[in-house]
Ligand code: AHG
């Protein structure tokens with residue numbers, strides 16, 4: 618029987634590669650692991666307890682109806698970040714503004730975390746995969762002071778770590794610190810994430826495209842051309858690709874990371890900047906995609922190069938296997 622490597626051991630081993638580092642990033646990752654286990658437990662109870670399923674009765678800053686689990690997950694992650702000593706502030710999809718931790722611990726925290734506490738809200742009540750996405754930056758302002766908004770508005774190439782937790786048929790945590798991508802599966806019987814997908818690589822090309830095709834007539838004609846290309850047998854694989862759209866970005870992304878594929882959420886006439894949020898969704902998954910050999914673009918610019926102007930900024934999103942994203946972009950250019 619081969620040795621099982623737990624996520625805690627893995628983080629500790631990586632930490633040993635940097636003997637002069639303070640270990641704060643490792644501690645922050647442990648905090649995320651802990652919160653993920655708690656949220657995973659809550660997700661598994663949905664349907665049995667009242668406070669988890671259904672609408673919260675509020676609209677969030679995105680203009681979306683908040684679900685109870687959006688709030689449960691948001692509060693859980695904020696709780697661990699506030700109680701750890703590594704984070705000076707957070708921003709999340711569910712909060713209007715960034716939340717600054719201005720107590721002594723917070724002022725001394727080196728990092729900011731931006732996250733989507735619950736991705737795929739519309740799938741909560743129908744027992745379909747959902748997730749959490751996170752992005753970590755080193756603050757720009759001086760340690761010891763109160764964090765400022767500029768600490769959050771950094772381009773994605775400045776991320777020091779990013780990852781996601783997928784509450785699927787099993788719970789998985791996938792993350793990168795810029796040295797490849799590794800995936801861990803939660804063994805609920807021992808309560809540990811165990812290394813199950815070491816050194817993940819996204820195939821250069823796959824046979825899956827994921828897009829909400831309900832929007833096909835309200836986006837750039839180049840998108841329609843690309844979708845027709847996916848559906849034809851003239852494409853890079855010689856037969857039509859399969860269309861797969863879960864409606865939880867994190868789950869669509871995870872499948873494409875493993876099998877190869879492309880995910881598209883373009884600009885539409887209703888949403889001229891697309892729907893997905895740069896800071897909570899696009900940047901962290903772009904960092905993982907690139908680390909696994911894939912690509913992520915707005916259609917015109919590398920996602921990780923976009924200089925954010927505001928926290929809740931939206932961008933069109935093309936992410937996935939390198940050759941597929943390149944092909945989609947080449948058809949866009951012609952329009
Ligand atoms: P969230 O649940 O965090 O608000 O994100 C929803 C996002 C993303 O997960 C998904 O891919 C997309 O919205 C689905 O949008 P459409 O329903 O417009 O296809």
Ligand code: MN
Pocket residue numbers: 679681710738
């Ligand atoms: Mn939402």
Ligand code: MN
Pocket residue numbers: 733735736737866898
């Ligand atoms: Mn989301």
Ligand code: MN
Pocket residue numbers: 687710733734735736737738
């Ligand atoms: Mn969300």
